[in-house]
Amino acid sequence: MTTATTTATTPARTTDVTGFPATGSPVVLDRAELHAAVGDPVLTSMNFLNEVMGRFPGAISFAPGAPHDSFLADVDAGRHIATYLDHLRRTAGLPEGEPERRLYRYGAAAGQINALVARQLRLDEGIMAAPEAVVVTVGCQEAMFITLRALHAGPDDVLIVPEPCYVGVMGAAKLLGITVRTVDQSEGTLDLDRLAALCAEIRAGGGRPRSFYLVPDFANPSGARMDLPARKALLALAEEQDLLLLEDNPYGFTAAPGSELPTLKLLDRSARVVYLGTYAKVCMPGARVGFVVADQQVRDADGGTRLLADELTAIKSMVTVNTSPISQAVIGGILVENGGSLREPAARKAAFYQHNLAVLRRALERHFPRSLRRRAGIDWHAPDGGFFLMMDVPFDADEDLLEVSAREFGVLWTPMRHFFAGPGGTHRLRLSSSYLDPTQIEEGTTRLAAFIQSRL
Amino acid sequence: MTTATTTATTPARTTDVTGFPATGSPVVLDRAELHAAVGDPVLTSMNFLNEVMGRFPGAISFAPGAPHDSFLADVDAGRHIATYLDHLRRTAGLPEGEPERRLYRYGAAAGQINALVARQLRLDEGIMAAPEAVVVTVGCQEAMFITLRALHAGPDDVLIVPEPCYVGVMGAAKLLGITVRTVDQSEGTLDLDRLAALCAEIRAGGGRPRSFYLVPDFANPSGARMDLPARKALLALAEEQDLLLLEDNPYGFTAAPGSELPTLKLLDRSARVVYLGTYAKVCMPGARVGFVVADQQVRDADGGTRLLADELTAIKSMVTVNTSPISQAVIGGILVENGGSLREPAARKAAFYQHNLAVLRRALERHFPRSLRRRAGIDWHAPDGGFFLMMDVPFDADEDLLEVSAREFGVLWTPMRHFFAGPGGTHRLRLSSSYLDPTQIEEGTTRLAAFIQSRL
Numbered sequence: 001m002t003t004a005t006t007t008a009t010t011p012a013r014t015t016d017v018t019g020f021p022a023t024g025s026p027v028v029l030d031r032a033e034l035h036a037a038v039g040d041p042v043l044t045s046m047n048f049l050n051e052v053m054g055r056f057p058g059a060i061s062f063a064p065g066a067p068h069d070s071f072l073a074d075v076d077a078g079r080h081i082a083t084y085l086d087h088l089r090r091t092a093g094l095p096e097g098e099p100e101r102r103l104y105r106y107g108a109a110a111g112q113i114n115a116l117v118a119r120q121l122r123l124d125e126g127i128m129a130a131p132e133a134v135v136v137t138v139g140c141q142e143a144m145f146i147t148l149r150a151l152h153a154g155p156d157d158v159l160i161v162p163e164p165c166y167v168g169v170m171g172a173a174k175l176l177g178i179t180v181r182t183v184d185q186s187e188g189t190l191d192l193d194r195l196a197a198l199c200a201e202i203r204a205g206g207g208r209p210r211s212f213y214l215v216p217d218f219a220n221p222s223g224a225r226m227d228l229p230a231r232k233a234l235l236a237l238a239e240e241q242d243l244l245l246l247e248d249n250p251y252g253f254t255a256a257p258g259s260e261l262p263t264l265k266l267l268d269r270s271a272r273v274v275y276l277g278t279y280a281k282v283c284m285p286g287a288r289v290g291f292v293v294a295d296q297q298v299r300d301a302d303g304g305t306r307l308l309a310d311e312l313t314a315i316k317s318m319v320t321v322n323t324s325p326i327s328q329a330v331i332g333g334i335l336v337e338n339g340g341s342l343r344e345p346a347a348r349k350a351a352f353y354q355h356n357l358a359v360l361r362r363a364l365e366r367h368f369p370r371s372l373r374r375r376a377g378i379d380w381h382a383p384d385g386g387f388f389l390m391m392d393v394p395f396d397a398d399e400d401l402l403e404v405s406a407r408e409f410g411v412l413w414t415p416m417r418h419f420f421a422g423p424g425g426t427h428r429l430r431l432s433s434s435y436l437d438p439t440q441i442e443e444g445t446t447r448l449a450a451f452i453q454s455r456l
Numbered sequence: 457m458t459t460a461t462t463t464a465t466t467p468a469r470t471t472d473v474t475g476f477p478a479t480g481s482p483v484v485l486d487r488a489e490l491h492a493a494v495g496d497p498v499l500t501s502m503n504f505l506n507e508v509m510g511r512f513p514g515a516i517s518f519a520p521g522a523p524h525d526s527f528l529a530d531v532d533a534g535r536h537i538a539t540y541l542d543h544l545r546r547t548a549g550l551p552e553g554e555p556e557r558r559l560y561r562y563g564a565a566a567g568q569i570n571a572l573v574a575r576q577l578r579l580d581e582g583i584m585a586a587p588e589a590v591v592v593t594v595g596c597q598e599a600m601f602i603t604l605r606a607l608h609a610g611p612d613d614v615l616i617v618p619e620p621c622y623v624g625v626m627g628a629a630k631l632l633g634i635t636v637r638t639v640d641q642s643e644g645t646l647d648l649d650r651l652a653a654l655c656a657e658i659r660a661g662g663g664r665p666r667s668f669y670l671v672p673d674f675a676n677p678s679g680a681r682m683d684l685p686a687r688k689a690l691l692a693l694a695e696e697q698d699l700l701l702l703e704d705n706p707y708g709f710t711a712a713p714g715s716e717l718p719t720l721k722l723l724d725r726s727a728r729v730v731y732l733g734t735y736a737k738v739c740m741p742g743a744r745v746g747f748v749v750a751d752q753q754v755r756d757a758d759g760g761t762r763l764l765a766d767e768l769t770a771i772k773s774m775v776t777v778n779t780s781p782i783s784q785a786v787i788g789g790i791l792v793e794n795g796g797s798l799r800e801p802a803a804r805k806a807a808f809y810q811h812n813l814a815v816l817r818r819a820l821e822r823h824f825p826r827s828l829r830r831r832a833g834i835d836w837h838a839p840d841g842g843f844f845l846m847m848d849v850p851f852d853a854d855e856d857l858l859e860v861s862a863r864e865f866g867v868l869w870t871p872m873r874h875f876f877a878g879p880g881g882t883h884r885l886r887l888s889s890s891y892l893d894p895t896q897i898e899e900g901t902t903r904l905a906a907f908i909q910s911r912l
Contacts, residue, residue: 026727027700029764031756035609035771039756043770050564072560073553077782078534097529104528104742108506138594138744138776145775149631153491171774175605177633244483271482286560288594288780300487300495308485314499315491318627319601320594320776324744326533327780 037174042167045418048399052406060444061412062431065220065387067281068356069435071349075284080333081326084113087336107325109317110309111136113332116340117277117291123341126266127275133295133309135316136323140248140278140290145172146315147246147274147292148211150308152178157210158202162190164390164419166220166248169213179207182421186428188224188381190214192233199241211244211274216264217252218386221419221430225383231264238272244296248276253346254353254385271296274308279331282346289323289331353387356433356441360389363445368452376456380431387434390416395455397429409454411447493630498623501874504855508862516900517868518887521676521843523737524812525891527805531740536789537782540569543792563781565773566765567592569788572796573733573747579797582722583731589751589765591772592779596704596734596746601628602771603702603730603748604667606764608634613666614658618646620846620875622676622704625669635663638877642884644680644837644846646670648689655697667700667730672720673708674842677875677886681839687720694728700752704732709802710809710841727752730764735787738802745779745787809843812889812897816845819901824908832912836887843890846872851911853885865910867903 031039049063081103088099102112111117114131121127137143148169152159159173163182173180181202183195199209216226226234238245247264255261265275275293283289294308316322338344361382368378377394395401397415406412414432416425431448433441487495505519537559544555558568567573570587577583593599604625608615615629619638629636637658639651655665672682682690694701703720711717721731731749739745750764772778794800817838824834833850851857853871862868870888872881887904889897 027698027752028761029752029754031754031767033609034606034754034767037771037774038606038754038767043774046773047565047770066562069557069561072557075556075560077537077559077785081533100531101525101528103533104531104740105525106522106736106741109503138780141777142775150490150494153489168774168777175771175774176631242483280562284560285562286781288776288778288783297482297484298487298490298494299484305484311487311490311494314503315493315631317502318493318499318624318631319598320744321597321624322744324594324780324783325742326786327744327783329533330782 035175037171040171040174041418042170042174042421045167049412049414049418052402053412056406056410056412059406059410059412060436060440060447062433062436062444062448063412063414064435065432066285066435067349068352068437071352072284074345075286077330080330080337083333083336084329087332103325103329105325107322107328109322110134110313111291111323111328112325113328113335114291116332116335119340120335120342121277121293124343124346125263127263127293129275129293129295133293133307135292135294135309135312136328137290137292137316138320138323139280139285139288140250140276141168141172142316142320142323143276143278143290143292144169144213144246144248145176146312146319147276147294148172148178149176149315150311151211151244151274152176155179156207158207160195160198160209160212160243161421162214162219162222162224163421164221164416164425165213165421166215167418169248170421180421185219185222185224186424188222190224190226190230190234192230192237195234196237196241199243209241209243211246212238213246213248215248215251217249217261218254218383218388220251220386221388221414221416222390223381223383223386223388225261225385228261231261231267235264235267235269235272239270243272245273246276247273250278250281251386253282253342254350254387256350256354256384257347259384265293279334282342282349283331283334287327287330289327350385353434354385356436356438357382357385357389359438359441360431360433360445363442364391367445367449378452387432389431389433391429391431393427393429393452393455396426398426401455405448405451409447409451411444411451413448491631493627496627496630497874498626498630498877501623505868505870508858509868512862512866512868515862515866515868516892516896516903518889518892518900518904519868519870520891521888522741522891523805524808524893527808528740530801531742533786536786536793539789539792540785543788559781559785561781563778563784565778566590566769567747567779567784568781569784569791570747572788572791575796576791576798577733577749580799580802581719583719583749585731585749585751589749589763591748591750591765591768592784593746593748593772594776594779595736595741595744596706596732597624597628598772598776599732599746599748600625600669600702600704601632602768602775603732603750604628604634605632605771606767607667607700607730608632611635612663614663616651616654616665616668616699617877618670618675618678618680619877620677620872620881621669621877622671623874625704626877636877641675641678641680642880644678644839646680646682646686646690648686648693651690652693652697655699665697665699667702668694669702669704671704671707673705673717674710674839674844676707676842677844677870677872678846679837679839679842679844681717681841684717687717687723691720691723691725691728695726699728701729702732703729706734706737707842709738709798710806710843712806712810712840713803715840721749735790738798738805739787739790743783743786745783806841809890810841812892812894813838813841813845815894815897816887816889816901819898820847823901823905834908843888845887845889847885847887849883849885849908849911852882854882857911861904861907865903865907867900867907869904
């Protein structure tokens, strides 16, 4: 709970809410009889981290992969909404009061700011998406969720993910009962031969390799980035294997100037890529606005075709009805204020995140000289961008040790096992550098070094 | 698309979005290979109605079950956000800038305004829910969605719904692969003996009657309302059958003064009721803020217990991460401005909807005198509140006829078959009186009468 009221609250764990004496005996549900996703480590790991952070507020946390708070000072929801309303007045020729009503009514399930999103993609990424191919979603998570639902008809349709993998996609797959197979990316490189072999194996078992989810730029948690030849090879493989690629791109904007790479979506010549986007990192998380570009054709039994985006819209209407037009107006206003492109704020923020990552790398190098690293089996995979870095340690970095680290050393990190579908990730942790100040990174690394030293 | 920009848009049905000459051949997906929910009538019916409304903008539409536009003049998102920020400043003792940052960051998955929601439930409904038992959701649809996901472990766990039934719950069940059985409510009354017999039948077939979704007050589309003895009998039946009740209450506020009935949740003595709520009707739809009260205990294998709300929160985090704190601030601000209770605005709006319903009934009575009704087989089920009325007609009121009605008579309605899981609802239509002005209702009924006369 982050709000407070002046009223007394009832006890936290009440089973009878009638306010009258309970006469029946309250039902107690058996967790084993709930859906299998309930209690699954994938769903509980995030909660565990939040809970530990809550219990050790003085600890420096390398856990949250959130944008830095200082950028929130740029945000003024009221002003952005006013800007968007003004944009509607100027461009849509609406009668008095109608722009406001468009924010307060239910809106179109596909979204209201689709043309602005399409324009931003064109200006910033070179992606030429028709507004009709865009579905505006409640963050990128819902984009992923509805896309997985549409594409996976049953348990034979297999979703492939790199391992380690962002928990959001694994959690969505659990809720939807989607079969997941993994391809190892623990050393940062995606082995396309292994991916091809996995596809063959899935087919041999009677399944269909349906989609491959990935973050080509500075993945969470691995920080891995695919180079241009690998991107082209992956697209060719997708074609060969009749696989759809779900490209999630929250961190591409953090690339160092001049080192940007084209998205898979831009390189795609055969509509193999469904593009998942978010405004959480460059604009702000609190609007909960993301989107999916799904320009694939879908043919039905009588030969008619629609866009995949239309099918996703129908699915979305049964998950959240539509994305809040007020939230969309906040993001729409930011887009309008920036002339339609987010290049300027993205570049400014990228410089900050690049610097933070450099500070973390230098601090690690200082605390763990090469000789110690070699001797103790310590190493890290430092990417050229993004929010995350993977660190190898010579002990099992589990949740119990995280407690010790928080309590005795005042530093938090994420156990890498959270990002593994099966066993794995035991001797590794994820460090996020996005949410901390450089001075906190310095101090946090000092504390982390003390913690790690204590385990050697 | 409801927005416009000054940029040229690419053609609506593009398959190659790279902006470069296409060299690969674009994939065409086969709808039959997508998830079974795609193309299901339940998901496409809403789209069909929107599409027809778009093509006949001059038609008077009895289709939308949305709140009346005039109430949107009360809404001022910027002011409500400011009110909520002020509330946070006064009550939470936060440092400068922190209230704003709480709106712009990711927020707690369970919600931020839970204490305000719990207070409103206590003041307006007498429901004593702990804030911890409340999960704030992206509209009531997401509340329903995550609740169904948690409670239904597999195909043997059957969801029972009255028929006709709100499409949102049938659509959510389709997406989640949940088995649905129906109990007839086409004449307005819920036959509890039939419900008990259905539970027995499900058990005999090896299934488990897990949950029963219903709108006890002025249901969509039937307008039906359960009286107090029926509510008590249903609670007893739920106990007997080990059934959970999913009580959805969007229309209870429209009851005539003095005729309010206690919710199932208020009458519940054994935590059998999961309460689904929305701020769409009394505040505004555009914030997309709803909630679920899930104060049931869940016991896990080692005997520990948590609230069902905690499990729903974990599920929600994999669907939409969290509900936009900006949207929550809009609703939170409205709650604070109204002293925590929504009784005053709810009563004011109820009077408007009561009046509209009376206007519709009188107009129907004028156009269809008793003798004609009897002779032609025309009748209607007029409820004492809510947004909807069911009308029987002596012909199959299908989508083709709706087109005729729109084109030739300038009036729209909803085919009742949209609310049936199987066949049924053929000779009936739903009229919504919430979205129209009294003069539009008069004129619309005149047009409707002309249309119906033309089919006799």
